[in-house]
Amino acid sequence: MNRRPGLSVRFKLTLSYAGFLMFAGLLLLAAVWVFLLRYVPDRAMLINPDDRLKGVFPVRSALLDVFVPRAAAVLAFLLAFGLVGGWILAGRMLAPLTRITGATSMAGKGSLSHRIRLPGRKDEFRELADAFDTMLARLEAHVAEQRRFAANASHELRTPLAISQALLDLARNDPKQDLDEIIGRLHAVNTRAIDLTEALLMLSRADQRSFSREPVDLSLLVEEAVETLLPLAEKRGVTIESSGDVAPAFGSQALLLQLTTNLLHNAIVHNLPDRGTVWLETGAGPETVVLTVENCGEKLSPQLVSTLTEPFQRGTERVRTDHAGVGLGLAIVRRITEVHDGSLTVTPRPEGGLRIEVQLPAPPALSPKDI
Incomplete structure (x- = not known):
């Protein structure tokens, strides 16, 4: 101005x-x-x-x-x-x-690492300086996260494009190659690129907070997610056990269903082969509702677990399988939780695997009978 x-x-x-x-x-x-x-x-x-x-x-x-x-x-x-x-x-x-x-x-010139650190006892100026330092710290962390996200997204998008280019060059330079095999590999690579793009769009929509809120029962979303992913669990030999009470939340049904599906998919994929188990439980308190997802799997260090909710981070160190995902599952879960004013806790289980707890605010003046 x-x-x-x-x-x-x-x-x-x-x-x-x-x-x-x-x-x-x-x-x-x-x-x-x-x-x-x-x-x-x-x-x-x-x-x-x-x-x-x-x-x-x-x-x-x-x-x-x-x-x-x-x-x-x-x-x-x-x-x-x-x-x-x-x-x-x-x-x-x-x-x-x-x-x-x-x-x-x-x-304003881009130096986000500078801090005021105003000495002295508490007064209005020092409260303002502390609030400004806190804002700078959060802004610096957010910018660093966005830079990592942009670099990782570029890498993830470049990989399928490079593979597609290599396959097309192979088919053009060597007419004797089996075209059906090349087309099949191109289809798989293209499918992965589409999945990554859709995940990025989902992450972008979650950040915008432009969605209508309505009462949503998390227990019904768990049932729907289990029904959807049950074939994948049976294929990988994973048993799904769900329990809990009616859990009335308040938010977007589509986003909360995506959150539940991502958590269950992550628990199935990153599990023990042929003998794994996934436990889902819902609960309701006076002010919050809780969705807990636990799974078996390899023992993970707390340092690695603390990075799993960042984009393109995987507990299997980017090992790619037929259902390894694009590395945005838990990142989307975290963003959906944040835009619903909730909290996400990820902790390693002593026996191996993860325990993920999502807490969301309960609807105001709404009882489970109203769901």
């Missing part, structure tokens, strides 16, 4: 301090003036001890002649003192604001 030049805040505070001091001085001098008018007589008889001088002399006018120039001198001193003192005090008071302004300017 273009603004016309104006007085600085320091100069305005200086004028305010000086003006207040002048006003207080004027009140004091006015009180003295009233005292003189009320209690000092106009004239008085003066007699010296030797009776040499007698007469009536004007007292009030003589005092006023002495008072007025000295009062003017006092006001001039107060004005000068107020301006100088106000300028110094305003500078000391506004020094933290200068540091905050400098940090804001550096952040």
Whole structure:
């Protein structure tokens, strides 16, 4: 926004301090003036001890002649003192604001690693500085995450394109190649690219928060997800066990179904072969509803688990299988949870595998009977 030049805040505070001091001085001098008018007589008889001088002399006018120039001198001193003192005090008071302004300017130029770290006890300026430091830290983390996401997305999208290009070059340069095999491989690569694109679009839609909210029962979404992914679980020899109560949440049914499906798919794919188990449980509290998904699998370190909700991170170190996914499953789950004002907790199980808990706010003034 273009603004016309104006007085600085320091100069305005200086004028305010000086003006207040002048006003207080004027009140004091006015009180003295009233005292003189009320209690000092106009004239008085003066007699010296030797009776040499007698007469009536004007007292009030003589005092006023002495008072007025000295009062003017006092006001001039107060004005000068107020301006100088106000300028110094305003500078000391506004020094933290200068540091905050400098940090804001550096952040505007792209330096997100700078922090104000204003010392001293808590006050309004320090609360503002701490809030600004917190905002910078979150913004820096978000920018770093977006850069990693862009780099990983570029890599993931480039891989199927490079494979497709290589297969097409092979078919063009070697006519003796089996075209059915090449077409089959191209179809698989293209399918993976489409899945990745759809996952990216889903992630983008989840970030926009442009969806209508309605009461949704998580237990019904679990049943639908189990019915959808049961063939995949049977193919991989994984047993699915679901239990729990009615869990009324409030949000987008499509997004919450995607969340539940992603969690179940992740639990099936990253499981023990031929003898794995997935446990799903729903529950409802007074203010939140909970969806818990646990699975068997390899033992994972807490360091690795802490990165699984980032885009394109896999617990199997990017091992690609027929259903390995595109590395966005838990990232989408995290974003859907965040846009629903919920929380996501991912912890490794001591026996191996993961325990994922999603907590979502319960609908206001809505009981399970209303679902």
